[in-house]
Amino acid sequence: MKTLSAVALACATLLAPALHASDWKPTRAIEYIAPANPGGGWDTLVRTTSAVIQAEGLADRNLAPINIPGGGGAVAWAQIARDNRNDHKIFATSPPIILVPLAGTSRFNHQDFTPLARLITDYSILLVHKDSPHQTANDLFAAIKANPRLSVGGGSAAGSMDHISLAGAASAAGIPAAQVNYIAFSGGGEAMTNLLGGHIEAVITGAGEAQGQLAGGQLRAIAVSAPERLQGPLAAVPTYREQGIDYTFDIWRGVMGPKNMRPEAVRYYEQLFSRMMETDSWREATERLGWLDAWQDSATFGEFLDQQQDQFRSVLAELGLLR
Structure with a gap:
């Protein structure tokens, strides 16, 4: 009996640190x-x-x-x-x-x-103002090719996520990535504000974060970087691939x-x-x-x-x- 008790005590002692460690909670x-x-x-x-x-x-x-x-x-x-x-x-x-x-x-x-x-x-989504003449991603890229000074904004730094997503799509559409005039803002919200104010041609951002702005009716989505159309509120947004641009980005x-x-x-x-x-x-x-x-x-x-x-x-x- 004493032997069994000693073994049980030893096991409990060995297990105690692990049990204590797993019980950590914020204070x-x-x-x-x-x-x-x-x-x-x-x-x-x-x-x-x-x-x-x-x-x-x-x-x-x-x-x-x-x-x-x-x-x-x-x-x-x-x-x-x-x-x-x-x-x-x-x-x-x-x-x-x-x-x-x-x-x-x-x-x-x-x-x-x-x-x-x-x-x-999530996936990237390409947005324009509701009054923009660009109805498709190809329209936008054609305009950028004709006038490289046209700018597209994003909420991440140059060389970061939004820029890479935009550059990859532009390259797939036949525009050298380095020629895309990407404007980096401090966040997606600031990029949206500049698009609504007419200061930039389009915004590249995450599909999830764009839904609130799209629901307001002031912006339109012209392409999403998913391999297939998304479900739910964004189901009407065409993919790049549907528009002849062989590109995805998650x-x-x-x-x-x-x-x-x-x-x-x-x-x-x-x-x-x-x-x-x-x-x-x-x-x-x-x-x-x-x-x-x-x-x-x-x-x-x-x-x-x-x-x-x-x-x-x-x-x-x-x-x-x-x-």
Whole structure:
């Protein structure tokens, strides 16, 4: 009996650290950063996921959305990198975390942070003003070819996600990528404002974040970068391929944290977002926004980011944008 008790006690002692580690919970509000102004893709992800988590009662503390715009994400990344042991800070991420550093406009890349989870895939969408003469993507690219000074705006930095998406579509349409006059704004919201004001010819942005503006009736969508038409509110938007432009581009989005997060905190967030994606509230949100679930846990997401870096390095080199 004494032997059995001793064994049980020893097992309990060995298991205690693991059990304690898995029980980590936040002790204060979680700063949930969108590295751009309100209205863009990061902001949409942050506010949608935090709203679902709150509505479903999944988190032990509130997730507080915070916007830190500038440099296509670089300003926010620099602040987060300086706070690299904070387990109560997370941020939305997407291809710019790789593209911006490769283009030389941020000294921090994905390896300076902790991957927590990849959540969704979105697509790029090309928007014009409702009164624009351009009815199709080919109309717009023909106008740009005739007048290279015509500008297309986006909410990410030069050499980043929106720019790469636009340059790739233009190249597929027969326009040298370097000749596209891309204007970088601090976020998708600012790009939309400039389009509505007639300061630029078109906007390239994420399909999900464009839906609110399209619902207002002031903008029109002329192409989406999906391989097939999207379901839901954007079902009427033709793909590039339908218009004879052999091009697709997907925008993954996920969540990361500071570099030196404790492993138990990483597991907490990983499990939090995994549970979120099983809820009816999340399914309703993704259907409304045209997002597709693309779950990856922390380890798999980290491997994916390394692969994306290799892929984007080659693309930027071809476009002459690699620094």
